[in-house]
Amino acid sequence: MTDDLSSLSFEDALNELEKIVHNLETGQQKLEEAIVSYERGALLRRYCEKKLNEAEARVKMIVEKDNQSLDTETIE
Template sequence: MVDLDVPADIAAMSFEEALAELEQIVRRLEGGQVKLDEAILSYERGALLKRHCERKLNEAQQRVDRIVIGADGAVTAEPAKLD
């Protein structure tokens, strides 16, 4: 699924890559030594990375099946419930 709101470089990232960059941005911003303009750009990129990570997690959750054992002992798989 292509997200038109996310730049191509972020869209091509795995969940782990995006999360690592997001964590790096958070550390820089929390350090307080970033100039205002750079902080704003970093914040905007962080928001895009967060959106990408959330989308990746949602996609993964939708792919997970719930294994159910029936009263007769039969094992079946049902789509995960997204609560």
């Protein structure tokens, strides 16, 4: 189940998670289906958090790199 997460984009994973949450909120699933959905939702949530953390780290590196080059340009 976790193997197929790596092929998902952040947006696709988030959309699937939103559908799961909606289905769980309606209460229309049988108990076993709801448990399986909840497990999948937990995996998707962790996957989305990981992707967001990775994106945040990349943006931080870009900002730091830009700030360093600005500092260098200002000093010269």
